[in-house]
Amino acid sequence: MTITTDAVVIGGGVMGTSILYNLVSRGMQNPVLLERTTLGAGSTGRSSGAIRMHYSTEVNAALAWESLNTYENFDEVVGGDVGFVKTGYMVFVPGDAVDGLRHNIALQRGVGIDTQIISREDAHELAPAFAQYDDEVFAWEPRSGHADPSGTGTAYATRARELGATVLLETPATSVEIENDRVVAVTTAKDRYITDTAVVATGPWSKRFMAGIGIDLPLEATRHEVFLLKRNLKELPFHPGGADMGNMTYFRPEGADLTLVGNGNREENADPDTYNPQPSMGYLEDVWLRLSKRLPGIAGAEYFTGYAGLYTSTPDLHPVIDKVDGIEGLYICTGFSGHGFKLAPAVGNVMAELMLDGAASTVNIRALKMDRFKRGEMNTTSYDFKVIA
Numbered sequence: 001m002t003i004t005t006d007a008v009v010i011g012g013g014v015m016g017t018s019i020l021y022n023l024v025s026r027g028m029q030n031p032v033l034l035e036r037t038t039l040g041a042g043s044t045g046r047s048s049g050a051i052r053m054h055y056s057t058e059v060n061a062a063l064a065w066e067s068l069n070t071y072e073n074f075d076e077v078v079g080g081d082v083g084f085v086k087t088g089y090m091v092f093v094p095g096d097a098v099d100g101l102r103h104n105i106a107l108q109r110g111v112g113i114d115t116q117i118i119s120r121e122d123a124h125e126l127a128p129a130f131a132q133y134d135d136e137v138f139a140w141e142p143r144s145g146h147a148d149p150s151g152t153g154t155a156y157a158t159r160a161r162e163l164g165a166t167v168l169l170e171t172p173a174t175s176v177e178i179e180n181d182r183v184v185a186v187t188t189a190k191d192r193y194i195t196d197t198a199v200v201a202t203g204p205w206s207k208r209f210m211a212g213i214g215i216d217l218p219l220e221a222t223r224h225e226v227f228l229l230k231r232n233l234k235e236l237p238f239h240p241g242g243a244d245m246g247n248m249t250y251f252r253p254e255g256a257d258l259t260l261v262g263n264g265n266r267e268e269n270a271d272p273d274t275y276n277p278q279p280s281m282g283y284l285e286d287v288w289l290r291l292s293k294r295l296p297g298i299a300g301a302e303y304f305t306g307y308a309g310l311y312t313s314t315p316d317l318h319p320v321i322d323k324v325d326g327i328e329g330l331y332i333c334t335g336f337s338g339h340g341f342k343l344a345p346a347v348g349n350v351m352a353e354l355m356l357d358g359a360a361s362t363v364n365i366r367a368l369k370m371d372r373f374k375r376g377e378m379n380t381t382s383y384d385f386k387v388i389a
Helices: 014-025 058-072 095-111 120-126 149-162 203-211 281-294 340-357
Strands: 002-004 008-010 032-034 089-093 116-118 137-141 166-168 175-179 182-187 192-194 198-200 220-230 241-244 249-254 258-262 302-313 320-323 330-334
Touching: 008 014, 014 032, 014 149, 014 330, 014 340, 058 095, 058 340, 089 095, 095 116, 095 137, 116 120, 120 137, 149 166, 149 340, 198 203, 203 220, 203 302, 203 330, 220 281, 241 281, 249 281, 258 281, 320 340, 330 340
Parallel strands: 002 192, 008 032, 008 198, 032 166, 089 241, 198 330
Antiparallel strands: 089 137, 116 137, 175 182, 182 192, 220 258, 220 302, 241 249, 249 258, 320 330
């Protein structure tokens, strides 16, 4: 069957659904989203769900800040409940990295983010369950928290459908047809969608999909594990979310009595079709021990569950959000390196601006252009905060 549409979004994770919603809410009449299996079945469904603003580059910090404003008011702004819970977020940094932390906080405050370096006494008052080391410095984001990644993708898709978009599941895109350096159609196994606009938001499948169009990007699918522990509420009733740069862990509360924990620096390349989604015992033992150094009360917790998911990583750990040079009507949105959920509301907005207005205006995304790797202008950070997934 041949179908005509204004745009095709390829990929049904939180990025694809956010883009679709933003397009149709801006007035696009009949965009179509093609998802290979089910919504959120890739990286979105295995995200840690953390929402925080601590970044060391302006573009990521600005995207996270814009996104927080949506998460805090999602039902009013978009529609639907995405389960946002404000817990606060504390960053622990060794004394030898204080200059990097000060740089980051100044950058973030320049963007408008509600964050600050706090005293040891204030850190203890906000989170008495956390152990402190003599040389540490602490940063605090009072408005940060977490939400439901799969629920967010579903909410975006639901609202987009209500506004006139089409969402097709179990419908993988097989190719983007290009004639005379222009997009003319997107095909599936059964149908051909005639369109002059296509967006590739395929997460860990992006390198493979773009290669099919003749585009080579330095993207790698990497496997990362997280697990949840059931706290003894007498020992540890509550704690905020946080990133521990000394012990290389990130963590957040979940529900009434669970703690989710991970380590963003342990990774391995993986095939998105065959990777192991289960956690490993060695990882569990290592990261649980690291966490207990910061949260002594977690040592007596019970293992609840765990899982592994995929990041789509770039050499500079920043996404690619751009129109593809030399192919009119082709856009790409991928490579979030574990940060995608935090940025998704703002990314959908800037993608719609790029596609409909010719340039993003809410946030300057020039630093995320796809040719930066060839130009040798990759994003650099003041300190390795990759652990803060």
